[in-house]
Amino acid sequence: MAFWKSLFSSSDTVAPPRTYDGEVGVSGGQPRIFFSTDREIDLYELEELCDAVGWSRRPLRKVKKAIQFSFLVTTMWQQRGNSRRLIGFARATSDHAFNATIWDVVVHPEFQSQGLGKAMMKYMLKKLRSEDISNITLFADPHVVDFYQRMGFLADPEGIKGMFWYPD
Secondary structure, eight states: OHHHHHHHSSOSOOOOSSOOOOOTTOSSSOOEEEEEOOOOOOHHHHHHHHHHTTOOOOOHHHHHHHHHTOSEEEEEEEEETTEEEEEEEEEEEEOSSSEEEEEEEEEOGGGTTSSHHHHHHHHHHHHHHHTTOOEEEEOOOGGGHHHHHHTTOOSSTTSOOOOOOOOO
16 A cells, blocks of 8 residues: 555656666757657657567557557657657556556667656556546566566456457
8 A cells, every 4th residue: 555655645747767868978958758648649659669679560550549549648758959759658448437457568678777667657557546547457478577566566466367368
C-alpha cells in the first residue's frame, strides 16, 4: 500500500528522475525529456522506436487503430532545441470504469537504465488512477518481469492464471 500512496501523493507533474545529459558538445542547450498524451504520433517514428528494441513489425494501419481505440496513450520525447525525438511509448486499454491493461511499453535502448521507463510507467499509473481505474494489469516478457515487480506489480497475485486464444 505504501507504494501506491507514494506514487499518487505528489503533484500532477511526473518528471523523470533526471534530465538526460545528452552528448558532450551538443550546441543549442541541454536536451530535456517530457511526456505527452497527444495521439498524433508519426507512425514511422514509432516503428523506428520499436525496431530499435527488436520488436517485429506490425501493419501501420493496425497500429494506428490500436492507438485510436486505446484509453490512454503516453509518449516520451527528447527535446533538443526545436527538434524532438520519440524515445518512449506506452498505451492502455480500459473498460473506462474498473480495469485497464497496459500494452506496448517501449523505451529506446539509448535511454534505458536511466530511470526513464520507470518515470513513464509512474506517469501512466498516475493518469489511470486519476480516472479512478483501480485494477491495472499488463503482460510482461520474461526479461522485464523484474522491472515491473520493482514498480509494485505482482505476478498472479490471487493465483488466477491468464488464458489466451490465438488463431491457428
